[in-house]
Amino acid sequence: MSILIYAESAEGKFKKVAFELASYAKKVAESLGSTVTAITFNVSDASELSKYGVDKVLKVTDSKLNTFSAKAYADAIQQAAKKEDAKLVVLSSTTDSSYLSSLVAVSLNAGFASNVVGLPVSTAPFQVKRSAFSNKAFTVTEISTDVKVLGLAKNSFGIVPTDSSATEEDFAPSINDADFGIKVESTEKASGKVTIADADIVVSGGRGLKGPENWGLIEDLASVLGAATACSKPVSDLGWRPHGEHVGQTGKPVASNLYIAIGISGAIQHIAGINSSKVKVVINSDPEAPFFKVADYGIVGDAFEVVPQLIEKLKAFKAQ
Amino acid sequence: MKILVCISHVPDTTSKINFTNNDSEFDTNGVQFVINPNDEFGLTRAIWFQEQQGATVTVVNVGGPETEPTLRKALAIGANDAIRINATPTDGFFVAKQLAEVIKNGGYDVVLAGKESLDYNGGMVPGMVAALSNFNFVNSCTELTIDGTNVKAVREIDGGKENISTTLPLIIGGQKGLVEEKDLKIPNMRGIMTARTKPLTVVEPVAADTNTKAVKYEKPAAKSAVKLIAADNIDELINLLHNEAKVI
Ligand SMILES: Cc1cc2nc3c(=O)[nH]c(=O)nc-3n(C[C@H](O)[C@H](O)[C@H](O)COP(=O)(O)OP(=O)(O)OC[C@H]3O[C@@H](n4cnc5c(N)ncnc54)[C@H](O)[C@@H]3O)c2cc1C
Numbered sequence: 001m002s003i004l005i006y007a008e009s010a011e012g013k014f015k016k017v018a019f020e021l022a023s024y025a026k027k028v029a030e031s032l033g034s035t036v037t038a039i040t041f042n043v044s045d046a047s048e049l050s051k052y053g054v055d056k057v058l059k060v061t062d063s064k065l066n067t068f069s070a071k072a073y074a075d076a077i078q079q080a081a082k083k084e085d086a087k088l089v090v091l092s093s094t095t096d097s098s099y100l101s102s103l104v105a106v107s108l109n110a111g112f113a114s115n116v117v118g119l120p121v122s123t124a125p126f127q128v129k130r131s132a133f134s135n136k137a138f139t140v141t142e143i144s145t146d147v148k149v150l151g152l153a154k155n156s157f158g159i160v161p162t163d164s165s166a167t168e169e170d171f172a173p174s175i176n177d178a179d180f181g182i183k184v185e186s187t188e189k190a191s192g193k194v195t196i197a198d199a200d201i202v203v204s205g206g207r208g209l210k211g212p213e214n215w216g217l218i219e220d221l222a223s224v225l226g227a228a229t230a231c232s233k234p235v236s237d238l239g240w241r242p243h244g245e246h247v248g249q250t251g252k253p254v255a256s257n258l259y260i261a262i263g264i265s266g267a268i269q270h271i272a273g274i275n276s277s278k279v280k281v282v283i284n285s286d287p288e289a290p291f292f293k294v295a296d297y298g299i300v301g302d303a304f305e306v307v308p309q310l311i312e313k314l315k316a317f318k319a320q
Numbered sequence: 321m322k323i324l325v326c327i328s329h330v331p332d333t334t335s336k337i338n339f340t341n342n343d344s345e346f347d348t349n350g351v352q353f354v355i356n357p358n359d360e361f362g363l364t365r366a367i368w369f370q371e372q373q374g375a376t377v378t379v380v381n382v383g384g385p386e387t388e389p390t391l392r393k394a395l396a397i398g399a400n401d402a403i404r405i406n407a408t409p410t411d412g413f414f415v416a417k418q419l420a421e422v423i424k425n426g427g428y429d430v431v432l433a434g435k436e437s438l439d440y441n442g443g444m445v446p447g448m449v450a451a452l453s454n455f456n457f458v459n460s461c462t463e464l465t466i467d468g469t470n471v472k473a474v475r476e477i478d479g480g481k482e483n484i485s486t487t488l489p490l491i492i493g494g495q496k497g498l499v500e501e502k503d504l505k506i507p508n509m510r511g512i513m514t515a516r517t518k519p520l521t522v523v524e525p526v527a528a529d530t531n532t533k534a535v536k537y538e539k540p541a542a543k544s545a546v547k548l549i550a551a552d553n554i555d556e557l558i559n560l561l562h563n564e565a566k567v568i
Contacts, residue, residue: 070447070457095478099459102412102447111531112412114442127535132440136337139440139534151443181456185483195479201567225568237501244480249333249438250357250496258567269333275540279565281557282546292546297560301551313554317562 026053074103114151134272199228208263248273266291358434395515396507412444417528435493446493462497
């Protein structure tokens with residue numbers, strides 16, 4: 001018996017979530033007395049996975065799978081799970097993995113819990129804690145099927161290096177032409193920028209910044225910190241920033257280590273999207289802004305005075 | 321073209337979330353229920369197809385009689401008819417199985433679901449329905465146009481978007497972008513009046529497994545108060561972020 005993880009990659013390189021999944025699976029495997037197998041797609045060097053507790057890597061190499069295709073990937077993962085007799089299949093909560101998870105669950109007749117935020121609360125019966133109600137609560141969910149699929153929420157476990165020696169095996173699942181009903185014609189990606197989904201640090205601006213002409217402040221701060229930029233909903237509605245940057249309940253979720261909110265009031269719908277970020281810093285001129293209630297650190301002050309200083313001081317700090 | 325829009329009946333976004341019965345049940349007391357925001361985008365897009373391309377739009381919900389006002393609201397917005405599958409939704413798989421049965425019997429070409437509902441945020445149902453119905457499936461769909469049986473769609477990906485072509489039959493997990501927010505339809509008086517006379521069919525559920533169940537609910541632990549730092553003491557903020565929080 002083993003635990004199967006889908007080690008997500010882009011352009012032949014693992015994403016950070018792959019290591020988080022491996023770390024998580026290793027820990028669960030210890031309590032279940034099982035091993036960890038990872039499936040990879042078109043990654044030539046998979047050795048990095050052995051640093052995080054993976055025992056075996058199933059390497060799929062197939063040019064048809066160069067671009068992500070949910071149905072074909074799900075098919076391959078399902079076949080790998082059968083081959084390995086995996087009782088637990090763990091995926092992450094990235095956009096692509098979320099696309100796959102329910103397809104995998106149905107094909108394995110498996111109960112599926114998404115947004116899982118930690119190790120199983122119990123393994124018999126199998127219970128996990130997941131976030132719900134837009135992060136306003138958790139539910140402990142029991143999965144009763146023999147095979148189980150989990151979608152691990154990002155940054156909810158962390159990356160834990162564990163030495164292991166992973167054996168590698170080529171794996172050629174049988175992929176049906178019918179799996180390619182969805183054709184990707186083209187992809188548009190902001191290149192060279194840290195994306196909200198991958199970022200450890202997110203710097204976000206709200207209507208308090210007064211206008212798009214002031215966004216240099218947000219961008220400069222983000223660039224010192226190697227952070228992604230984001231905004232509140234009215235900011236994207238007003239067209240100051242692209243829609244892809246709007247975070248919150250109706251926008252993108254952020255699960256970064258550090259979230260810096262500048263000139264954002266902290267409306268419940270905004271907080272819902274950033275609640276799973278670990279450390280929240282708020283800079284706002286209004287001491288009554290609701291954001292201070294959920295923040296870890298706060299500065300009551302004018303963004304136009306505080307942020308330029310913060311940028312300068314951080315530059316000096318980084319240069320040390 | 322026959323369109324089915326899946327409607328989830330969820331607590332309004334500002335609702336206080338509480339639990340009863342020893343934290344084993346969601347407390348609906350005083351909670352205002354609405355059409356799930358992601359579904360609302362799909363519904364408005366469906367009405368656009370109805371008006372521009374002559375589609376019929378059916379809305380469906382798996383739920384008890386208490387969800388009928390939500391379905392009536394969808395009818396008031398312009399759906400032609402509604403189906404309520406008379407069961408308390410137990411988990412994503414159970415709901416997907418019920419929807420797949422309605423799809424099989426109704427001969428729909430397009431199914432618009434929301435990429436997730438704002439209560440359990442499972443994001444499970446659209447993919448499960450797709451797998452059970454063997455439809456083409458686009459998740460996190462932000463744009464959708466249909467010409468005959470040819471479909472063009474845009475899907476959000478981490479850090480960008482993907483332009484997709486596919487064919488009917490199709491199910492999408494939809495979200496903001498399917499229509500502009502300012503174009504979301506609000507029921508008018510005439511819509512509300514005619515909604516009363518539109519068919520709302522109640523069907524009984526088919527047998528389906530419940531693979532998962534919520535055994536207990538918890539609220540996040542109370543947070544300690546914010547540490548306020550004086551605006552002229554930025555060094556202290558950097559110090560705390562580095563030494564205490566260890567995030568820079
Ligand atoms: C169904 C629904 C869904 C929604 N979904 C989302 C969502 O996903 N994401 C989202 O963000 N919102 C969402 N909203 C909107 C949300 O309710 C708020 O309106 C929004 O978050 C407010 O954005 P803001 O804080 O940037 O603007 P404001 O509310 O205008 O707040 C601006 C803040 O900036 C501060 N400020 C002003 N000048 C300065 C200065 N010089 N220096 C420092 N601070 C200053 C002010 O004190 C104020 O706190 C949703 C609303 C609804 C009804």
